[in-house]
Amino acid sequence: MTRVNSKATLKVSISSLKPIMPPILLTSLIKSRYHTDRSDELVIQSDNHRKQQDNVTSCLDKLRDLMVEVGKQVIPGETSDDQKKHVKQL
Numbered sequence: 001m002t003r004v005n006s007k008a009t010l011k012v013s014i015s016s017l018k019p020i021m022p023p024i025l026l027t028s029l030i031k032s033r034y035h036t037d038r039s040d041e042l043v044i045q046s047d048n049h050r051k052q053q054d055n056v057t058s059c060l061d062k063l064r065d066l067m068v069e070v071g072k073q074v075i076p077g078e079t080s081d082d083q084k085k086h087v088k089q090l
Helices: 023-030 052-074 081-089
Strands: 008-013 041-046
Touching (some): 008 052, 023 052
């Protein structure tokens, strides 16, 4: 029985992200586990699925999740109503 390689690898150059992302987010992306120092790229791999297209989708999902997580860590969220009331009382 032969196995077909369905692994997917997504490589995104950090320099290609510079024009479309704020520098503060790039700094956090560079600190992520997907960053490689040698090539200054984000390298995301997936081999969880039997179909390669599903693995490609998984890689893109991981990239999206990484960007959302970095954004949540770096960009402050909206102030809650309770917190607004507390500040107003002070």
